[in-house]
Amino acid sequence: MPDRRQPDSSTDDNPFAAPPEGRPDEPWQPRGVTGAGGPGGPGQDPSPEGPARWDPTDPLQRRARYAVFAGMWGFFFGFFGIPSVGLLLGALALYWGVSALRAGVDNLGPAARPQRTAAISGLVTATLALLLAASSYAVQLAYKDFYVCRDDALTRTAELKCNTLLPDNPIGKILKVRQ
Missing domain, CATH: 1.20.58 (Methane Monooxygenase Hydroxylase; Chain G, domain 1)
Structure with a gap:
């Protein structure tokens, strides 16, 4: 199996990698605090009025x-x-x-x-x-008599007689009890 290429240390962006030779260890900080490209890290919009992120605690x-x-x-x-x-x-x-x-x-x-x-x-x-x-x-309030009549009807013919309580308009035709 061929040897794997090692990434160039100048382009390595691994936050868990050891520091380069000659540099002291630094405490870990999240990328949003420090970074090469500004407050958001490399490639991020550094302006404070950038796109709002989804924050469930907000x-x-x-x-x-x-x-x-x-x-x-x-x-x-x-x-x-x-x-x-x-x-x-x-x-x-x-x-x-x-x-x-x-x-x-x-x-x-x-x-x-x-x-x-x-x-x-x-x-x-x-x-x-x-x-x-x-x-x-x-x-329901305007046609209360119709609804009470329909709910109290015990037979189908009694329910059909409740249609006489409805006016002759589109709402009355929608509410009308069908045969």
Whole structure:
């Protein structure tokens, strides 16, 4: 088997390698603290307003992500007919989105662009979820007599007679009990 080539010590970037001949040992430090290319190490953007990294301990990033996910799921629950869960998730998404925007996402400058986008997306989806939940409750309140009649009907013919309580409009045609 041929001998393996040894890497040139001037280009070796192994943090665990022994120091070159003639240099004393130095205590280990993470690459973000020291490096040849600036604060981020070689090849990294040395500007403090570089791209923001995902940090699960940062409350601003967490709130922005929570706003997106809660708003999205609130919209889905509202759309598929579970308005109480949609209302809860929409309210939470609205709270998290507003708190992420107010708590300093704007103070970070261009580095916070993904978090700002996530917070605004969370606000949009939260608003949609709240509108779906509110419209569902409004329809149930406006056509309460129909829903009570339909739920109390013991036979199919009694359930069909509840259609007389609906108005002749598109919503009434959607809610109408089919034969």
